[in-house]
Structure formats: structure tokens, C-alpha cells
Amino acid sequence: MEAIENSRLNKFHYKLLAILGTVWAFIAVNTIAASFVIALLKKEPAFRGSLTKLGSLGSAALFGMLFGAWLFGYASDRIGRKKALILAVSTFSLGSITSAFAANLDQLIALRFIVGLGLGGSLPVASSYFAEFMPRSVRGAMISILESFWAVGTIIIGVVALLVKADWRSILLFGGAVVLLVPVLLTLPESPRFLLSKGRVKNAEETLMKIFGVKVKLEKPEAGRKVSVGDLWRRYGKRTLMLTIAWFSIAFAYYGFFIWLPRFLSATLGITVFRSFQYFIVTAIAQLPGYWSAAYLLERIGRKKTLSYYLLLSGLAGLGFYFAASSGNEGAIIASAIAFSFFNLGAWGAIYAYTPELYPTEVRGTGTGWAGAMARIGGGTAPIIAGKIMEVSGAALAVLVIAVVAIIGALDVLALGEETMGRELA
Numbered sequence: 001m002e003a004i005e006n007s008r009l010n011k012f013h014y015k016l017l018a019i020l021g022t023v024w025a026f027i028a029v030n031t032i033a034a035s036f037v038i039a040l041l042k043k044e045p046a047f048r049g050s051l052t053k054l055g056s057l058g059s060a061a062l063f064g065m066l067f068g069a070w071l072f073g074y075a076s077d078r079i080g081r082k083k084a085l086i087l088a089v090s091t092f093s094l095g096s097i098t099s100a101f102a103a104n105l106d107q108l109i110a111l112r113f114i115v116g117l118g119l120g121g122s123l124p125v126a127s128s129y130f131a132e133f134m135p136r137s138v139r140g141a142m143i144s145i146l147e148s149f150w151a152v153g154t155i156i157i158g159v160v161a162l163l164v165k166a167d168w169r170s171i172l173l174f175g176g177a178v179v180l181l182v183p184v185l186l187t188l189p190e191s192p193r194f195l196l197s198k199g200r201v202k203n204a205e206e207t208l209m210k211i212f213g214v215k216v217k218l219e220k221p222e223a224g225r226k227v228s229v230g231d232l233w234r235r236y237g238k239r240t241l242m243l244t245i246a247w248f249s250i251a252f253a254y255y256g257f258f259i260w261l262p263r264f265l266s267a268t269l270g271i272t273v274f275r276s277f278q279y280f281i282v283t284a285i286a287q288l289p290g291y292w293s294a295a296y297l298l299e300r301i302g303r304k305k306t307l308s309y310y311l312l313l314s315g316l317a318g319l320g321f322y323f324a325a326s327s328g329n330e331g332a333i334i335a336s337a338i339a340f341s342f343f344n345l346g347a348w349g350a351i352y353a354y355t356p357e358l359y360p361t362e363v364r365g366t367g368t369g370w371a372g373a374m375a376r377i378g379g380g381t382a383p384i385i386a387g388k389i390m391e392v393s394g395a396a397l398a399v400l401v402i403a404v405v406a407i408i409g410a411l412d413v414l415a416l417g418e419e420t421m422g423r424e425l426a
Helices: 011-043 051-076 081-099 105-131 136-163 168-185 192-197 201-212 229-235 237-258 261-269 273-285 287-298 303-327 330-358 361-393 395-416
Strands: none
Touching (some): 011 051, 011 081, 011 105, 011 136, 011 168, 011 261, 011 273, 051 081, 051 105, 051 237, 081 168, 105 136, 105 330, 105 361, 136 168, 136 273, 136 287, 136 330, 192 201, 229 237, 229 361, 237 261, 237 303, 237 330, 237 361, 237 395, 261 273, 261 303, 261 330, 261 395, 273 287, 273 330, 303 330, 303 395, 330 361, 361 395
8 A cells, every 4th residue: 555655644644653652552551560568458358369460460461361362362463453452451441440440369360361351352453453554664663653652551551550549449440541532532444454365445535534635546456365473474484483492482581570670679779669660761761762763773783683682681681680680789670670671671662663564464463463472471471480480499590581582582683583674575
């Protein structure tokens, strides 16, 4: 679709960025909320548990995201990007509100799983939807900027946790406020690429005219057979393998580190949990320049190099945290946590720009859904594994394992990745 590929950024693009960016920020709010909730539950007898079980609370939403990524990714290729996104956002927002009224730890874990269904669906659907409207020349940078709203949400939830005086129920209620955005999502158009792929030629032409002011004559594509996850491996095996390892690694590193970061900091620095929330906000602020620098490099050195280099550097920062924690060097601990935050979130911006470009339209939702599902397996297992390691050997070793996994992901992208910078979406 040359009208989209060769367009210039206009008011619609910025409006879409603002709306989906807000959704993205609240996805972060609801995901990172677990970091604060876990740290605060020890105040209530009905919610106390071992580090491993508390790790399960952190993993509950992430395992929900595993199924949500597949379910809503598949739905986006059937009923449309817009409808699937609205359903996903409604699921996690209402789930977050309900979880604020949980009576015990088991109930909270179950409700967090439901929240995860919507979170897991929102991420791949929103990124595919956004990518299909972006001009080729700035697509990678714009997707990375969209992903940077994750840092905004991370900062916001840290500030909210301090403002509500570390009341975990209020934190979860705030996460549900995104339900107010659903009426705005209803006003957005469906993706012209999706409309055309379903033979709705007139609707696609009308959408292009409304957004870009370009009158085009489209042809109904040949009917294609339904695609499945098996098609991803049969037709795109190498890139699917690369993305499987990369998404698992980046998510394992991120969730393993940030779900437990308040605990890591309080354990290694000898400070209160409430004080660790303040340090958490400092590390979250470092995520913004991480995203922005990655957005710049995506259109300069390419997707593959940016993703692999940032993943590698986040792994090295994790190694730095391990050695600093072992020696008790406070300055080095904070510096390495900031560096990890900078590079890991820059890598997230890169991988979200990279993934949609590796699949054609008819399988893009399924492909990004599969990638998101692999991330949820990595992210879901990481808090449990890190919690178990801390019970046995302490926080430093848990971070060492996280760092090694990040480095494996970087080597995977370097070995199996292909460059997509400047490539037109198929």
C-alpha cells in the first residue's frame, strides 16, 4: 500500500500514537504493579507467602499474557485489529479493578491471571495495528517511541505507589482506570491492510481517503487459506526460531529483574522497601533515553544490530549488578541497575519495531501473537525462578542468571536475525 508506505506523518499518526501510547502506559502500570504489590503484601496475614509463591503472583499475569497473546493475536487476524484491541483492553482494565477486592493470596493470583489475558493480547495487537499505519521511512522509530510509553507507565505507577502511601489495593484500582479510554478506541478506524486482506476493498479505500486524503483504486486480493502457528514454522522457520529465543530471553531478563527489583535493592542495599520504591523510579526514568536512543539507531544502523547490541549490554549490566552486589558497592549497584534499565528497555523498543516487519499481513497478527506468547513463557517463569534462587542463594545470584539469559538472546539475534530496515511491509 504505497499510500501508507510513502506517506508523511500527519495528525492522525500523532493521534494514534497518543491513544495507543496511553494504552501502552497502562499495560506497564498493570504489569509493574506486581512489583509493588508483592513488596507490600507481607503487611496482611491472608496474603503472606514464601518468596516462591509471591513469585507466582508476579508470574500469574505473565502466564495469562501467554494465552492472551495467542488468543487476541489470532482474533486480530479474524475479527480485526481494532475489535481485538478493545476486547483486550477491557479485559485487563476490569480485571485490575476486580483484583483490588481480592480476599486472599490465591484469589489475587487467579485474578491477576485474568488481567494477564488482556495485557498479553493488547501488546501484539496494538503493535501490529500501529505498524500498519506507519510510513516506511519512520516505522521503526515510531514503534520504538510507542514502546517508550512503557517507561512512562513504569514511572507513573512508581509515583502512584508513593502517593497512595503504598496501599496495594489503590495501586490496582488505578490500573483499571484505562477502561475510560475504551470509548476513544471505538472512534479509531480499522487497519486498511486488514480490511483489504479480508476483501473489504471499499472500506479500505474509504479509510485511506479519510486519513491520507488519497483516492486509490485497490484490487481484491486472491483468497488465501487460513494460517496457523504451524505455517509460521513451515514458511518462516528461521525467523520464527530467532524470535522465539529473542522474545523469551528479553522477557525473562526484564520480568525477572523488575518484578523483584524493590526486593533486590532492599536486600543488597539494606534499605526499607518503601525507600526502594524511590530508587525504582530512578531506574525507570533511565528507560526513556534507552527507548529514544534505540529509536534513533533503528533507522541508522538497523533493527538487528540495535536489538542485539542493546540486549548484550543489558546482560553485561546485569553482570555488573551481580559483582557490585557481591562486594556491597552501593554506587555500583545503583549504576548497574540504571544501565540494565536503559539497555533492556531500549531492546524492547527494537524488538517491537522488528517483529511486525518479519511477517506478511495475513500472518502478522499470528506471528506477533506467537512472539508475545514466547515472551510470556520467559517472563512467567522468571519471577518464580528468581524467587527460588533468592530463597537458596540470595539476590545477587538471581541477577546473574537473568544476565546470562539476556546475553543468550543477544547471540541468537546476531546469529539468526535478518535486517528489515527500509523494507516495505508485505
